[in-house]
Amino acid sequence: MNNKQPHQDTVCIHAGKQKDGHHGALTSPLYQTSTFVFDNAAQGAARFAGEEPGYIYTRLGNPTVRELELKMAALEKMEDAAATATGMAAVSGAVLSFLEAGDHIIACKAVYGCTYALLSHQLPKWGIEVTFVDMDNEEELEQALRSNTKMVFAETPINPNLKVLDLELIGDFCEKHDLISVVDNTFMSPMLQTPVDYGIDIVIHSATKYLNGHGDVVAGVIVSSKERIETIKLTILKDVGGTISPHDAWLILRGLKTxxxxxxxxxxxxxxxxxxxxxxxxxxxxxxxxxxxxxxxxxxxxxxxxxxxxxxxxxxxxxxxxxxxxxxxxxxxxxxxxxxxxxxxxxxxxxxxxxxxxxxxxxxxxxxxxxxxxxxxxxxxxxxxxxxxxxxxxxxxxxxxxxxxxxxx
Structure with a gap:
């Protein structure tokens, strides 16, 4: 292909795909394995030390999962992605990887019910404060801003009343105050909306929904910069364990084609x-x-x-x-x-x-x-x-x- 950026329809099918050098399969193989064999002890040590690329254990990375991550990064026009076991694992991974006790987050009033439960019921237990606002205009955001505010979390359109938020307003506000912006893009999918176009830092999806599209998978995806995705993978996803199974990733790859x-x-x-x-x-x-x-x-x-x-x-x-x-x-x-x-x-x-x-x-x-x-x-x-x-x-x-x-x- 030439250097022209391919259309989203083409990205859905071809991005992240690696040629099967063994048997020439058209459809990407499903690497349904929990662990990976090293050639020798030195290679195992080098991979654990990060000195040599390669897979170690599926919770830490898997070829099938990686294809899904690369495809989603391309679709959202961002650098990298992390696939998760559920949509809520994507929400918690995106939020908890960058907040600690004493921090404050601003969120839109209406969000998915379990997202609301995480923000309003769980985060305060860990010393993280949350303020819910209408997020209609910058004045309301400014009024909610505190010296310890670190993040803004939003859905648009909002679940379930379909209210639409202005992503440019949110992106500009977060850039102005050096805040991390997180947007749940589940209702739109990358086909209809790419939040990075408006300066959004982290995009999350419940991959259970449109990305898979067949009602047979529960999964999530976080998309952001390489640096942020590395932080998410090496902290909350690795240590809490909300990583996706290879089979679910393979099913989502199938769904993305259509x-x-x-x-x-x-x-x-x-x-x-x-x-x-x-x-x-x-x-x-x-x-x-x-x-x-x-x-x-x-x-x-x-x-x-x-x-x-x-x-x-x-x-x-x-x-x-x-x-x-x-x-x-x-x-x-x-x-x-x-x-x-x-x-x-x-x-x-x-x-x-x-x-x-x-x-x-x-x-x-x-x-x-x-x-x-x-x-x-x-x-x-x-x-x-x-x-x-x-x-x-x-x-x-x-x-x-x-x-x-x-x-x-």
């Missing part, structure tokens, strides 16, 4: 479903950045190439009706996660964001009536029909008995 076409389909279908929901009389509000009514729409075409495959919406129903709506689903599976070929539906307040108290959830914009759906690869006609029959179920319930008016919850 990431561009899957994401394109997810986005196109999600917009169709969001427009349907926005026009439905039983829906109070739809949260999807692809709609002109959403605050994040202004970022489409600049920070974000498209709006992704996740939609949040407020159902105008009682608690009983809301539960009946979810239970009536035939194509949508009642399950947490996103980015799979199957469309999924869940209730954030009682499921993914249950670590929040009700007061914390409401402050973060997560109501009891919020429903989150992940649009899969099925026909949109069939998905709309499934949603409609679930709405019809509410109508049937109301005809059977008079329900209390108001929002679900």
């Amino acid at each position: 990431l561009p076409i899957r994401v394109e389909r997810h986005c196109k279908s999600a917009l169709t479903i969001a427009e349907y929901l926005e026009s439905h009389p039983m829906v109070a509000e739809v949260y999807y950045p692809g709609l002109k009514s959403h605050q994040g729409y202004k970022f489409i075409g600049s920070q974000m190439k498209a709006a992704g495959g996740v939609i949040g919406f407020e159902l105008m129903a009682t608690l009983e009706e809301g539960q009946a709506f979810i239970d009536a689903m035939q194509l949508f599976s009642i399950a947490v996660s996103l980015g799979d070929a199957e469309s999924l539906i869940q209730h954030p307040a009682s499921m993914t964001h249950s670590p929040y108290t009700q007061e914390e959830r409401l402050a973060a914009g997560i109501s009891d009536g919020l429903i989150r759906i992940s649009i899969g690869l099925e026909s949109t006609d069939d998905l709309i029909a499934d949603l409609q029959q679930a709405f019809d179920r509410i109508v049937a319930l109301r005809s059977d008995s008079v329900s209390t008016a108001g929002n679900w919850g």
Whole structure:
């Protein structure tokens, strides 16, 4: 190939791939091994001392895992990456590798529930302070800044209300105050958003979601500079042990080959479903950045190439009706996660964001009536029909008995 930077679609297939010199296999081999054999004792000692390149033990590195890391670094346009056992291992690895007792972190109010639990429940045990802010503008960030602030952590779009944050604002703020910026890019994938373009230092993914795309892996990825990735690998990942298995890495490599076409389909279908929901009389509000009514729409075409495959919406129903709506689903599976070929539906307040108290959830914009759906690869006609029959179920319930008016919850 020439020196021209390859398109992301090509990077998904070819980046990080090493030619199989033994048998000429097209698909990269799966190195399903826990340890690696040395030629002699001197070679083993040299590798442990860092004097000779090579693999030692899969917790410390593996050829299959390394291919995934190199591919993700290329996709996020950064220097290096570390693959992890779960998305939360990526979150904890990115955060704990650079913080210590007495430090302070600023985070956006609404984040994935387990990320919130780590930041609000675990970090204070270790003497690390956390301030949650709306992160809408620099003034709010400045007000949260302390002399011991070391890091800013954000998701965008935010899980589960799909609020979009300004990455350029966050990047500039962190550069101005010499802070480490960490952004969870799970909802977008590198196909739709590359935070490094806006000065973000560390990007994390739950690789369970779009990167794998087949609902059969739990994994994470951290992407950053070579120096930071080396620190993460030699400290938290090595010593706490949140490293990925070679088999899971191999499955994600398989999934990445189709990431561009899957994401394109997810986005196109999600917009169709969001427009349907926005026009439905039983829906109070739809949260999807692809709609002109959403605050994040202004970022489409600049920070974000498209709006992704996740939609949040407020159902105008009682608690009983809301539960009946979810239970009536035939194509949508009642399950947490996103980015799979199957469309999924869940209730954030009682499921993914249950670590929040009700007061914390409401402050973060997560109501009891919020429903989150992940649009899969099925026909949109069939998905709309499934949603409609679930709405019809509410109508049937109301005809059977008079329900209390108001929002679900």
